Amino acid sequence: xxxxxxxxxxxxxxxxxxxxxxxxxxxxxxxxxxxxxxxxxxxxxxxxxxxxxxxxxxxxxxxxxxxxxxxxxxxxxxxxxxxxxxxxxxxxxxxxxxxxxxxxxxxxxxxxxxxxxxxxxxxxxxxxxxxxxxxxxxxxxxxxxxxxxxxxxxxxxxxxxxxxxxxxxxxxxxxxxxxxxxxxxxxxxxxxxxxxxxxxxxxxxxxxxxxxxxxxxxxxxxxxxxxxxxxxxxxxxxxxxxxxxxxxxxxxxxxxxxxxxxxxxxxxxxxxxxxxxxxxxxxxxxxxxxxxxxxxxxxxxxxxxxxxxxxxxxxxxxxxxxxxxxxxxxxxxxxxxxxxxxxxxxxxxxxxxxxxxxxxxxxxxxxxxxxxxxxxxxxxxxxxxxxxxxxxxxxxxxxxxxxxxxxxxxxxxxxxxxxxxxxxxxxxxxxxxxxxx
Numbered sequence: 001x002x003x004x005x006x007x008x009x010x011x012x013x014x015x016x017x018x019x020x021x022x023x024x025x026x027x028x029x030x031x032x033x034x035x036x037x038x039x040x041x042x043x044x045x046x047x048x049x050x051x052x053x054x055x056x057x058x059x060x061x062x063x064x065x066x067x068x069x070x071x072x073x074x075x076x077x078x079x080x081x082x083x084x085x086x087x088x089x090x091x092x093x094x095x096x097x098x099x100x101x102x103x104x105x106x107x108x109x110x111x112x113x114x115x116x117x118x119x120x121x122x123x124x125x126x127x128x129x130x131x132x133x134x135x136x137x138x139x140x141x142x143x144x145x146x147x148x149x150x151x152x153x154x155x156x157x158x159x160x161x162x163x164x165x166x167x168x169x170x171x172x173x174x175x176x177x178x179x180x181x182x183x184x185x186x187x188x189x190x191x192x193x194x195x196x197x198x199x200x201x202x203x204x205x206x207x208x209x210x211x212x213x214x215x216x217x218x219x220x221x222x223x224x225x226x227x228x229x230x231x232x233x234x235x236x237x238x239x240x241x242x243x244x245x246x247x248x249x250x251x252x253x254x255x256x257x258x259x260x261x262x263x264x265x266x267x268x269x270x271x272x273x274x275x276x277x278x279x280x281x282x283x284x285x286x287x288x289x290x291x292x293x294x295x296x297x298x299x300x301x302x303x304x305x306x307x308x309x310x311x312x313x314x315x316x317x318x319x320x321x322x323x324x325x326x327x328x329x330x331x332x333x334x335x336x337x338x339x340x341x342x343x344x345x346x347x348x349x350x351x352x353x354x355x356x357x358x359x360x361x362x363x364x365x366x367x368x369x370x371x372x373x374x375x376x377x378x379x380x381x382x383x384x385x386x387x388x389x390x391x392x393x394x395x396x397x398x399x400x401x402x403x404x405x406x407x408x409x410x411x412x413x414x415x416x417x418x419x420x421x422x423x424x425x426x427x428x429x430x431x432x433x434x435x436x437x
Contacts, residue, residue: 044077047334050104051082054090055321055355059288063354070350071341078334087202105329106338109138109148109322118147119325119332121339129343134360137386138319147324149339151348152357154320155301155375156210156283156388159290162298164191164278172302174310183254186278193254195277197263201405207251207281207304208404209389210316212243214306217387218314224391228429235418242306244407244414250304251281252408265289273297284320284357287369291356301374303383314385315378319360395428396421 273294
């Protein structure tokens with residue numbers, strides 16, 4: 001497995017996620033925080049930068065709109081053209097365009113993109129405007145190269161509606177037995193415990209990422225290395241099965257199962273916002289949609305209880321939205337200029353205020369939502385993990401995405417699923433090793 005950030009680096013990163021302000025470690029001649037680095041390509045010839053983005057939420061699109069308008073005002077010869085699509089569409093589009101050597105100038109990073117299609121940003125002065133640990137963690141799979149420039153820090157956990165719990169005489173569950181009690185009580189009262197569905201499988205996939213991050217990597221941060229060395233396997237590790245069982249039996253089992261295929265991403269956001277469900281597993285990208293429906297909804301954020309020990313529950317926190325430049329772009333200097341602008345405090349504040357996430361830009365600290373307090377409590381107490389699907393090889397995560405719902409829906413058993421996942425882990429490892437020769 002390619003190198004991941006050290007435990008020390010992860011602790012430094014995650015203890016500063018919400019502040020995201022750190023010290024400025026710029027070298028002589030590097031840009032100071034809040035100022036864009038000078039770049040070549042300051043000519044007057046018209047340049048059009050094409051950006052492919054998976055940030056479909058209205059808040060993200062509004063943030064990009066405000067940022068690009070300010071950038072274009074300062075750089076009238078550069079036009080930013082952003083095309084947005086969902087993760088599946090973007091993955092398919094990027095792979096096809098990479099094969100045809102017709103990549104866009106910039107992309108919101110996906111680890112499925114092979115590094116040889118991306119520009120190494122190592123040494124770019126504008127990176128010193130960002131939290132250094134965030135940059136390191138975003139590129140942990142790249143053996144010292146910098147292909148992804150993170151602009152925010154994210155999380156995947158479980159939103160909960162405090163009003164729904166209180167109205168049903170429930171406390172926030174801290175143990176698995178308390179979660180069982182809460183789910184059964186809500187079911188008896190005719191309320192789905194979890195907002196999830198099968199119309200848009202990303203709604204169901206997000207909580208699974210949170211779960212295996214807790215049960216597997218939260219208990220053993222070195223699990224990937226141990227698997228590569230043959231010390232463990234998915235089939236024989238009860239923590240992998242626990243994640244899938246909790247996902248099947250709780251997140252799906254106590255949802256609106258009869259209406260599952262009618263519940264979309266927007267529907268799930270509305271359910272937690274309107275108090276039509278108590279829990280919802282997702283990340284910060286869902287928060288703006290939730291707040292659009294329920295701006296005053298009394299929400300919290302929690303890690304799922306995975307045992308009778310509350311300390312076993314760990315929140316997944318990681319660098320989220322990143323931007324990358326295509327290696328074969330004909331407008332590399334203009335693209336670098338845009339990335340430099342994205343690292344200014346002005347752009348960082350716009351992004352954080354609109355998207356409601358913690359910024360990676362030094363000096364930007366936006367109090368974006370009350371749930372930030374919950375995230376900080378997990379971090380300050382050490383109950384977090386930075387290791388989720390983003391430190392897994394893409395061939396493996398492709399298989400995980402393809403097959404996870406089969407177990408959730410009872411269409412396969414654990415023996416079959418785990419054997420298939422182990423097979424694809426080894427395939428991904430072989431591909432990785434071959435590419436590294």
